[in-house]
Amino acid sequence: MTPHALTATEALAAIAAGRLTPTDLAASCLDRAAAREPVVRAFTHLDPDRVMAQARAAEARGPGAQRDALRGIPAAFKDIIDTVDMPTSYGSEIHAGHRPARDASVVALTRAAGGVVFGKVVTAEFANRRPGPTTNPHDPARTPGGSSSGSAAAVGAGIVPLALGTQTSGSVIRPAAYCGVHGFKGSWGEISYAGIQLTSATCDTVGLYARSLADIALLRSVLTATPFTGLAPNNVGGPRIGLCRTPFAEQAEPYTHALLDEAASACAKAGATIADATLPAHFARLVDAQRWVSAYEGARSLAYEATVHRDRLSPDILEGRIRDGEACSPELYRSSSRFGEACRIEADALLGGFDALLCPAAPGEAPLGLAFTGNAVFSTMWTFLQVPCVSIPGAKGPSGMPLGLQLVGPRGSDRRLLEVAAWVEQAVFG
Numbered sequence: 001m002t003p004h005a006l007t008a009t010e011a012l013a014a015i016a017a018g019r020l021t022p023t024d025l026a027a028s029c030l031d032r033a034a035a036r037e038p039v040v041r042a043f044t045h046l047d048p049d050r051v052m053a054q055a056r057a058a059e060a061r062g063p064g065a066q067r068d069a070l071r072g073i074p075a076a077f078k079d080i081i082d083t084v085d086m087p088t089s090y091g092s093e094i095h096a097g098h099r100p101a102r103d104a105s106v107v108a109l110t111r112a113a114g115g116v117v118f119g120k121v122v123t124a125e126f127a128n129r130r131p132g133p134t135t136n137p138h139d140p141a142r143t144p145g146g147s148s149s150g151s152a153a154a155v156g157a158g159i160v161p162l163a164l165g166t167q168t169s170g171s172v173i174r175p176a177a178y179c180g181v182h183g184f185k186g187s188w189g190e191i192s193y194a195g196i197q198l199t200s201a202t203c204d205t206v207g208l209y210a211r212s213l214a215d216i217a218l219l220r221s222v223l224t225a226t227p228f229t230g231l232a233p234n235n236v237g238g239p240r241i242g243l244c245r246t247p248f249a250e251q252a253e254p255y256t257h258a259l260l261d262e263a264a265s266a267c268a269k270a271g272a273t274i275a276d277a278t279l280p281a282h283f284a285r286l287v288d289a290q291r292w293v294s295a296y297e298g299a300r301s302l303a304y305e306a307t308v309h310r311d312r313l314s315p316d317i318l319e320g321r322i323r324d325g326e327a328c329s330p331e332l333y334r335s336s337s338r339f340g341e342a343c344r345i346e347a348d349a350l351l352g353g354f355d356a357l358l359c360p361a362a363p364g365e366a367p368l369g370l371a372f373t374g375n376a377v378f379s380t381m382w383t384f385l386q387v388p389c390v391s392i393p394g395a396k397g398p399s400g401m402p403l404g405l406q407l408v409g410p411r412g413s414d415r416r417l418l419e420v421a422a423w424v425e426q427a428v429f430g
Helices: 008-016 022-040 048-060 105-112 149-156 173-179 213-223 254-269 281-301 303-308 315-327 330-351 377-385 414-429
Strands: 043-045 074-078 116-121 162-167 182-185 205-210 240-243 273-276 356-360 389-396 402-408
Touching: 008 022, 008 213, 022 048, 022 074, 022 116, 043 149, 048 116, 074 105, 074 149, 105 116, 105 213, 116 149, 149 162, 149 173, 149 205, 162 213, 173 182, 173 205, 173 377, 173 389, 173 402, 182 213, 182 377, 205 213, 213 389, 213 414, 240 254, 254 273, 254 356, 254 402, 254 414, 281 303, 281 315, 281 330, 281 377, 330 377, 356 377, 356 414, 377 389, 377 402, 389 414, 402 414
Parallel strands: 074 116, 074 162, 240 273, 240 356
Antiparallel strands: 043 116, 162 205, 182 205, 182 389, 356 402, 389 402
16 A cells, blocks of 8 residues: 555554655655645645655654654644644635744644644635635545535545544534545534634534544544543444434435435444434524524624725625624524523433434535535534534445545543444444
8 A cells, every 4th residue: 555545543553663654654645645636626735845854854753652643644734723834824815825923732732743734725715615626536526515625635635644624513524524534523622722713612623534533533632632542442332322313304315314224224233222313303493593603703703804804705704604793693692602502401411321323424425516515504503512523434425426424422522432433434334
C-alpha cells in the first residue's frame, strides 16, 4: 500500500517500526494532492516546502509519549481554524490573506503531538451556506457537503489521513457521509473551540475526519490532551442500540431507510439488543429553535463583517444568518435557548437507556451540483442537543455514491460511542 493510503494509526506503526519515514509519508501525500487537487479542489493553501520542513522536523524528534502521538502524520484544517504560519480567510474575500497572530488550540495541540499541518482546506463562507469550489472525490459533479467541504474531500480523496472541521448544524456528519469517510462530532465543549471563527457559541463544535475509527480516537485524545488507548470493540459486548428514524423520517430516501433496517438486523445477529427509539413529538421543533439561536448568535459573531463589509457578504449568509439574527428578538432567542436546554435534559434520560441510537447521517447520496451542499436535517437536532455523533462509511446508494450510518450517544459519552461505533462497523460491514 502506498504511504498516502495508510490510516494514521497504520502510518504511525510503520514509522515506529522503521518501515516508513515522515518525509516519505509527506512526499506521498503531496504527490496524491498534485494528482487529485485539479479536480477535487479541497485546499485553499498548500505549501509543499513547508510540509516537507515539518516532516523533517518530525523525523528528527526524539522519543516521547504524548508528544509523539501524531509523529509525522499530515492533517488538514478547515479555513476557519487559525494558523499562525498560513493564511486563514474564513471562506470570505473580506479576510483574504489574513495571517492570525497565533494558532487555534487544535492546531497547537496537533503540532505539539508531532503532527504535520499539511494545509488549509475549503470552508463555506464563514462556515455557513455559500459553498466553495470543492467537488465530491467520488463524483466531481456532486457536492462534497458543507460547510466542512474541503476537510471531508481531502480525506475522501486520499490526500491526507486526518482533517479537522466544525459543525453548527450538519457540517461534519453530512460531508463525511457524502465523501465516504469517518466523521465525528464530539459533545459540545469537549474539544476547545479557541482560535476558531465563531458562529454560534451554543452549537459550534469541532469535528474530526479520518479513514478509521481508531484514527478518530487517536486524534480526539490529542485534542483533548488525554492518553490514547486503542478502541476495543470486543469489550462492548451486546450493546443496546435504538433504531431512531427521527421526526424527519419522511425526508430520507427509501434506500436510506433500507440501510438502517439492514444495519439493525446485522447488529441484532451479532448480539445487540435493538429497540425502536421514538423521540418526543416536540423534538421536531428543535430544528426551528436551532435556527433562531444560531442566527441570533451568528449575527452578533459576525457583527464586524455585517456592519463594515455588508456589501461583500454573499446573499446566502445575509439572508440565511445575518438577517434572521437581526430579526430574532431577545425574547425569541431566550425561549428557543430554554427549549433547547429542556430537550437536552429529556435527551439525557432517553439516551441513557441506550449505548447509541442508529440514525440516518443524511437523506441519501450527495446531490448533483455544487451550489447546494445538501439537507442538514438529520444532524441539526443532534447538534443543538450537544450530543456526540459519528458517521460510519461502507454502504453505497443506487448511483454508487457513499452512504453513511450515524450513531448518536449521550452527552459526554464520546469515548464509549467510538467503541460502540467500532462494534457496529464490524457487525454491519465486516
